[in-house]
Amino acid sequence: MGRALKTNCWELKGCGRGPESAEPCPAATDTTSHGTNRGINAGRICWTVPGTLGDGFVQGAFHEKQPLCLSCGFIEQVRREEGEGFRFLKLARGVNDPRSLRATLEQVEALEAIHQQLSSRFDLDRVLAEITEEAKRTTHAQCSLVLLRQPPPSGKGPPQLRGRFTVGGRKADVAIPVDDTSAVGCAALNNTSVNVKDPYSPRRRKPGEPPFSKRFDRACGCRTRSLLAVPIRDAQDQVVGVITAVNSDKGYFSQDDQWFLEHFVVEASLALEKDALLKASASTMTLASIGETVAALSHCIKNIAHTLRGSSYIIKRALQRNRMEDVRSAWELLDRHVELLADLASDVLTQPFGPPGHPDAFVVADLNETVRNAVRLFEGEARARAVELVLRLGRGLRRRRFSKRGVYRAVVNLIINALETVPHSGGQVVVATRKNRAGEAVITVSDNGSGMDERTRQALSAGVLDPGRVKGTGLGLATVRSIVEKHHGRITIQSKPGKGSRFRLYLPTDPEERAGPLP
Amino acid sequence: MAQAKILVVDDDPDDLKMISMILEPEGYQVVTAENGRDALEKVESEDPDLIILDVMMPELDGFAACAKLKSSPERKGIPVILLTAVAKRIQDTKYPLDGVLRAEAEEYLEKPTKPEDLLEAVARMLP
Numbered sequence: 185m186g187r188a189l190k191t192n193c194w195e196l197k198g199c200g201r202g203p204e205s206a207e208p209c210p211a212a213t214d215t216t217s218h219g220t221n222r223g224i225n226a227g228r229i230c231w232t233v234p235g236t237l238g239d240g241f242v243q244g245a246f247h248e249k250q251p252l253c254l255s256c257g258f259i260e261q262v263r264r265e266e267g268e269g270f271r272f273l274k275l276a277r278g279v280n281d282p283r284s285l286r287a288t289l290e291q292v293e294a295l296e297a298i299h300q301q302l303s304s305r306f307d308l309d310r311v312l313a314e315i316t317e318e319a320k321r322t323t324h325a326q327c328s329l330v331l332l333r334q335p336p337p338s339g340k341g342p343p344q345l346r347g348r349f350t351v352g353g354r355k356a357d358v359a360i361p362v363d364d365t366s367a368v369g370c371a372a373l374n375n376t377s378v379n380v381k382d383p384y385s386p387r388r389r390k391p392g393e394p395p396f397s398k399r400f401d402r403a404c405g406c407r408t409r410s411l412l413a414v415p416i417r418d419a420q421d422q423v424v425g426v427i428t429a430v431n432s433d434k435g436y437f438s439q440d441d442q443w444f445l446e447h448f449v450v451e452a453s454l455a456l457e458k459d460a461l462l463k464a465s466a467s468t469m470t471l472a473s474i475g476e477t478v479a480a481l482s483h484c485i486k487n488i489a490h491t492l493r494g495s496s497y498i499i500k501r502a503l504q505r506n507r508m509e510d511v512r513s514a515w516e517l518l519d520r521h522v523e524l525l526a527d528l529a530s531d532v533l534t535q536p537f538g539p540p541g542h543p544d545a546f547v548v549a550d551l552n553e554t555v556r557n558a559v560r561l562f563e564g565e566a567r568a569r570a571v572e573l574v575l576r577l578g579r580g581l582r583r584r585r586f587s588k589r590g591v592y593r594a595v596v597n598l599i600i601n602a603l604e605t606v607p608h609s610g611g612q613v614v615v616a617t618r619k620n621r622a623g624e625a626v627i628t629v630s631d632n633g634s635g636m637d638e639r640t641r642q643a644l645s646a647g648v649l650d651p652g653r654v655k656g657t658g659l660g661l662a663t664v665r666s667i668v669e670k671h672h673g674r675i676t677i678q679s680k681p682g683k684g685s686r687f688r689l690y691l692p693t694d695p696e697e698r699a700g701p702l703p
Numbered sequence: 704m705a706q707a708k709i710l711v712v713d714d715d716p717d718d719l720k721m722i723s724m725i726l727e728p729e730g731y732q733v734v735t736a737e738n739g740r741d742a743l744e745k746v747e748s749e750d751p752d753l754i755i756l757d758v759m760m761p762e763l764d765g766f767a768a769c770a771k772l773k774s775s776p777e778r779k780g781i782p783v784i785l786l787t788a789v790a791k792r793i794q795d796t797k798y799p800l801d802g803v804l805r806a807e808a809e810e811y812l813e814k815p816t817k818p819e820d821l822l823e824a825v826a827r828m829l830p
Contacts (some may be wrong), residue, residue: 486788487715489815494721497818501728510724517717 190265192227193258199237210235220271221262228262229271234439308459312452316427319448323412323441325429330416330452331360332425333372345372345426358400362423366397371413372423377446380411381436406430412437414449416456427452491521547588551581551625551691552617554588558595559615562603571603571611578618581625586691590667591627597664598629598687605633605685623693624673630686635679645677664689706732707829710751712742712768713786714760722755725818726825739763743771746778753828755821756808758787773807782828784821788814 194202194212201209203224211230221228230236231253234244238256243249253259312330320328331345345360345368362372371378371394383396384407401408409432416425427449429437437445495518502510559575566573595615602613616628636644644661664687668675671691679685709731711722716737723733734749736742740763742756754772758765765785773779785808810824 486814490788491717491721493815494718494725494818498721498724505728507728510728513720514724517721520717 189224190222190228190262192223192225193230193236194227196258196261197237201237209233209237221266223262228266231256231259308455311455315448315452315455319427319429319445322444322448323429323437324434325412325431325437325441326433327428327430329358329428329430330425331358331368331428332456333362333423336361342369345369360397360400365395366399367394367411368413368426368428369397370394371415371426375415375417375421375423377415377442378411378413379437379442380408380413382409383411384409406432408432409435410437412442412445414442414445416449416452418453418456424456425452485525488521488525491517492525495521545587546585548583548585549588551584551586551591551627552577554586554591555595555615555617555627558592558599561596562599566603566613569603569606569611570609571606571613573599574612574614576614576616578616578626580619581617584625584691585693586625586671587667590670591691594664594667594689595627595629597661598689601661601687602629602631602633602685605635606631607633620690625691627689627691628686630684632684635681635683635685637681641677641679645675706730707752708732708734708749709825710734710736710742710745710749710754712736712739712745712754712760712765713757714738715757718757722821725821729822731825739765739768739771742768746772746781751781752830753825754781754783755825756783756785758785769808782810783808784810784812784824784828786812786814786816786821 192202192212194200194205194209199209201207201212203212205212209230211226211233212224214226214233217226217229217233218224220226223229226233231249236243236249238249238252243252316328316330319325327349329347329349331347334344334346336342336344342361342363345362346357348355348357360366360368363369364373367378367380367383370376378394380394380396383398396408396411408430411431412429413426414428415423416427418424427445429441429445431437495514498514499511499518502508502514556575556577559573562573599613599615603611606613611632613629613631616630618626618628620626665675668689668691673689673691676688676690677685678688707730709726711719711726711733712735713719713722714737719735719737723735726733734745734751736745738760739756742754743763745751746754754769756765756769760768763771765787769783769785772781772783809828812820812824
């Protein structure tokens with residue numbers, strides 16, 4: 185016998201976005217969750233649905249709105265009312281039964297496998313082929329393709345997206361113009377994901393809905409029923425390609441499919457970035473320095489993969505033994521580390537600053553807090569190396585306009601460099617902030633490490649990336665420079681061999697005003 | 704039969720939690736420590752049958768903690784599994800791979816470790 189339905193979130197919160205409203209909330213229309221925790225649609229498991237209201241704003245996916253959801257009180261109410269039947273995490277990625285949970289775990293494992301691939305050996309074509317294979321498998325697509333942006337062959341017209349696919353056992357090349365005549369071209373042109381559903385349906389296209397070009401179908405003799413196209417971006421946020429997933433059976437790709445494809449794009453971006461790094465070695469970067477970068481990256485990835493693999497194992501075993509409490513605990517670990525993985529990829533790519541709302545955008549915030557957070561990241565590491573890590577925060581920096589993530593990354597990079605040069609015992613790294621007479625925010629990172637000779641200092645001051653001359657990769661400082669330039673600031677470097685180095689970042693009052701509005 | 708007691712040492716609370724969750728349902732009793740120094744104290748107070756030791760930790764790293772343990776005539780018989788993500792290619796590091804040899808641990812597992820491999824190593828080392 186079915187149980188009576190209970191209060192849904194829109195009834196409790198009075199948001200006016202119930203199923204009958206003019207603009208219903210995604211939780212009110214998510215029929216796949218109907219009945220879960222005795223709610224209408226996802227009305228009693230709304231925390232797992234992207235696009236719900238929270239704190240007066242439309243929120244993102246679960247991992248983004250998690251703090252809000254956990255403090256809302258509704259989860260606790262549903263948990264109390266449902267008792268042992270309460271379901272909390274099953275829809276964390278759109279999963280609503282153990283079978284789907286297993287499928288999701290497989291998807292996470294696929295991501296992990298790609299990361300391992302990236303951290304162990306490198307062959308761009310092979311990595312891209314594995315990425316498309318995994319993307320195809322996890323999104324249940326029949327075809328997945330990486331198309332890379334190339335200049336037009338004749339030098340005229342729009343750039344093209346080129347790739348190679350296999351149809352009927354033979355290989356064929358495909359070239360799609362970067363313009364608005366096709367969904368894939370639109371994804372590259374507008375730098376946004378495109379999800380095309382049932383393109384042959386006779387219904388009229390909605391305004392803003394991307395067009396669908398039948399040329400590709402004609403070329404390979406198939407009939408697309410759904411298509412996902414996600415742009416691949418480089419470190420400057422420029423589109424360097426598109427990854428596609430095509431299905432001729434299923435009429436749509438779900439939000440989960442899109443989520444996973446977007447994560448595979450991060451892997452593809454990393455692979456392309458790594459390929460570019462390797463090619464750049466011919467000029468100023470040494471292979472040894474790249475090896476160090478890869479090794480450091482590999483270390484981070486291994487730690488994250490360790491937890492992903494362990495939690496995935498715990499969840500599988502707990503499902504077999506019906507230990508749902510273990511599933512919940514391990515899922516939280518897994519969720520947190522998937523996000524860490526995404527953050528790591530994002531950090532490696534050193535994306536430039538985006539529009540308002542983008543994590544890299546300029547905001548008014550407390551600069552000291554950002555610097556403090558960066559320092560906190562290394563407290564354990566400094567203790568482990570017996571290095572004294574000192575933080576001195578100045579006044580007048582509570583309301584500054586800057587890119588929080590940019591400044592955070594800059595300070596992180598300078599601390600990494602400093603920690604690499606100081607002795608393991610007796611080393612000291614000092615991070616300080618102040619506001620100077622010109623109103624600039626000054627961030628100083630100084631160390632008592634090995635320092636550098638005048639020629640190296642001058643080369644670094646001039647922005648020459650020559651890591652052969654300094655310990656580490658030199659990429660860190662290039663990143664810092666790029667971030668400071670985005671703030672229209674400057675860097676000064678003081679250093680003496682055997683005495684240490686001091687890096688000062690000067691960030692003007694309002695970089696955005698000087699730079700003009702961001703695109 | 705009494706449960707075998709395993710001391711798990713790691714400075715990352717997530718890793719401590721995860722390894723405990725792998726071992727406990729298999730019938731092992733788990734005690735934890737957050738660094739090498741804490742681990743040596745727990746060895747005295749808890750008398751574990753096996754130690755799983757991370758390498759990069761504050762206070763006293765896994766190599767040093769293991770070496771100290773193995774220099775003690777009373778405690779050197781406790782088997783140790785070292786777990787680490789230290790990359791083999793890093794030459795100029797505080798944690799070179801040959802530290803494993805110097806630390807005289809019985810087993811060395813590289814992260815990301817397969818839980819099945821960890822359980823197999825644990826079962827093999829316990830009497």
